[in-house]
Amino acid sequence: MSVTTEQVETRVIETLASFGPDASQITRAATFEELDIDSLDLVELAQVVEDEYGVVLKGEDMKDLKTVGDAIDLIVERAG
Amino acid sequence: MSARPDRRKVVVTGIGAVTPLGIGANTLHDRWVQGNCGIEDGAGACREFDPKEFLSVKEARRLDRFAQFAVAASDEAIAEAGWNGEAPYDPLRVGCVIATGIGGQRTIEAQLEVMRERGAKMVSPLGIPQYMPNAAAAAVSMRHSLRGQSYGVVSACASGAQALGSSLRMIQYGDADAVVCGGAEATLTDFAFACFNSMQALSPTGASRPFDLRRDGFVMGEGAGVVVLEEADAAAQRGAPVLAELVGFGSTSDAFHLTAPQPDGGPASRAIELALADAGVAPSDVDYVNAHGTSTQLNDAAETRALKQALGDDAKRVPISSTKSAIGHLLGAAGAVEAVATVRTLQTGVIAPTLGYEVPDPELDLDYVPGEARPLLTSNGHPPLAISNSFAFGGHNVALAIRGAAK
Numbered sequence: 001m002s003v004t005t006e007q008v009e010t011r012v013i014e015t016l017a018s019f020g021p022d023a024s025q026i027t028r029a030a031t032f033e034e035l036d037i038d039s040l041d042l043v044e045l046a047q048v049v050e051d052e053y054g055v056v057l058k059g060e061d062m063k064d065l066k067t068v069g070d071a072i073d074l075i076v077e078r079a080g
Numbered sequence: 081m082s083a084r085p086d087r088r089k090v091v092v093t094g095i096g097a098v099t100p101l102g103i104g105a106n107t108l109h110d111r112w113v114q115g116n117c118g119i120e121d122g123a124g125a126c127r128e129f130d131p132k133e134f135l136s137v138k139e140a141r142r143l144d145r146f147a148q149f150a151v152a153a154s155d156e157a158i159a160e161a162g163w164n165g166e167a168p169y170d171p172l173r174v175g176c177v178i179a180t181g182i183g184g185q186r187t188i189e190a191q192l193e194v195m196r197e198r199g200a201k202m203v204s205p206l207g208i209p210q211y212m213p214n215a216a217a218a219a220v221s222m223r224h225s226l227r228g229q230s231y232g233v234v235s236a237c238a239s240g241a242q243a244l245g246s247s248l249r250m251i252q253y254g255d256a257d258a259v260v261c262g263g264a265e266a267t268l269t270d271f272a273f274a275c276f277n278s279m280q281a282l283s284p285t286g287a288s289r290p291f292d293l294r295r296d297g298f299v300m301g302e303g304a305g306v307v308v309l310e311e312a313d314a315a316a317q318r319g320a321p322v323l324a325e326l327v328g329f330g331s332t333s334d335a336f337h338l339t340a341p342q343p344d345g346g347p348a349s350r351a352i353e354l355a356l357a358d359a360g361v362a363p364s365d366v367d368y369v370n371a372h373g374t375s376t377q378l379n380d381a382a383e384t385r386a387l388k389q390a391l392g393d394d395a396k397r398v399p400i401s402s403t404k405s406a407i408g409h410l411l412g413a414a415g416a417v418e419a420v421a422t423v424r425t426l427q428t429g430v431i432a433p434t435l436g437y438e439v440p441d442p443e444l445d446l447d448y449v450p451g452e453a454r455p456l457l458t459s460n461g462h463p464p465l466a467i468s469n470s471f472a473f474g475g476h477n478v479a480l481a482i483r484g485a486a487k
Contacts, residue, residue, distance in 0.1 A: 020137040020139075047202055
């Protein structure tokens with residue numbers, strides 16, 4: 001099953017929005033710090049990603065992610 | 081008036097509540113005085129509570145319902161104390177003690193369901209921080225940047241009162257200048273009902289009628305009560321509103337049975353005596369008792385004996401009413417919510433009745449304030465003095481002595 005960047009982007013933004021930040025603020029360039037997305041949120045995001053795309057993201061993989069775009073790119077790369 | 085000039089005095093400067101009667105301490109007292117009952121279909125649910133009114137999406141989804149209640153009640157209490165966004169003391173000298181009987185019951189159940197349905201890997205990382213019993217204390221501490229001692233207190237149905245007692249000591253001993261304290265509970269789940277039902281603790285008729293001959297068990301409720309305590313001189317210095325003074329705390333244990341109270345009420349009586357001694361007052365000074373009054377056969381009988389033993393001849397004179405007749409039993413929140421109700425009783429001079437009390441039990445022959453509200457009369461011209469009782473599964477007994485503010 002191949003996944004498009006657009007599909008991942010939509011799913012990631014939707015998931016992050018459910019954590020609290022306003023959907024309009026969630027762009028590829030937005031940083032997790034700006035969005036007040038912390039390590040607990042990223043673990044939840046990783047669960048959604050694993051459930052949906054079978055991509056396992058560990059704390060190691062997540063710690064260098066700064067922006068929403070970083071996360072999307074990593075997921076697409078691993079899913080491919 | 082205090083027999084303990086060696087101790088720092090502690091005043092109540094703000095109170096807040098979320099209860100089955102609605103949002104707010106005034107709502108609780110006013111509606112109870114009017115004879116309204118928040119119990120429907122055998123439960124005291126906080127139907128008027130909408131987390132969105134108090135919390136952002138992010139805050140709400142990180143807090144179990146019991147902690148949400150605590151945060152809402154703390155906002156009200158702190159606003160009444162006039163803290164205006166930050167504590168008027170060094171934050172490291174402001175404590176936070178929020179009790180619970182159980183903790184995040186709904187979260188435990190929901191995450192157990194996730195694990196069974198979707199596997200262990202899908203369990204939320206927010207599970208533990210939501211269901212830990214100290215979650216409400218942590219949430220209130222973070223919310224208001226309270227950086228002194230903060231922790232949860234657990235002694236089942238005495239927890240809320242125990243939180244106020246611990247906080248009183250914290251200020252008296254000089255470890256804090258103010259403490260935001262109280263209790264919170266949210267256990268209206270099928271599982272919790274099943275557990276209490278299998279103990280035959282709940283009323284099969286769904287009626288909370290403490291001290292009545294027909295009483296047949298308690299009605300489970302949910303909610304939170306929060307009180308702001310401040311060292312009296314510091315409070316006076318900043319011109320704080322003084323609602324009441326927390327003058328006494330007494331606590332004992334039955335060491336008798338896991339769930340049943342000691343029938344003669346001995347250790348419970350001793351808790352009341354200790355609270356009176358701690359306050360430096362005599363039974364003749366007591367103007368009102370906010371009873372634990374659960375509506376179970378055993379509690380209401382043992383509590384009546386305890387009051388007779390502790391107050392002697394004065395037991396017959398003192399009006400006694402149970403908040404649980406109006407909201408059910410809020411478990412770990414009960415003692416705090418009832419302290420809140422007691423403070424408003426002292427402030428307004430109006431005693432709310434024990435609702436549903438119609439058929440006297442010949443064995444229980446005190447004045448349980450049947451029918452309707454009545455004025456609070458003081459016995460000696462001083463500000464009125466009240467006792468608030470809390471007794472628990474596990475044999476934990478707590479009595480608080482609260483005095484009205486000097487006019």
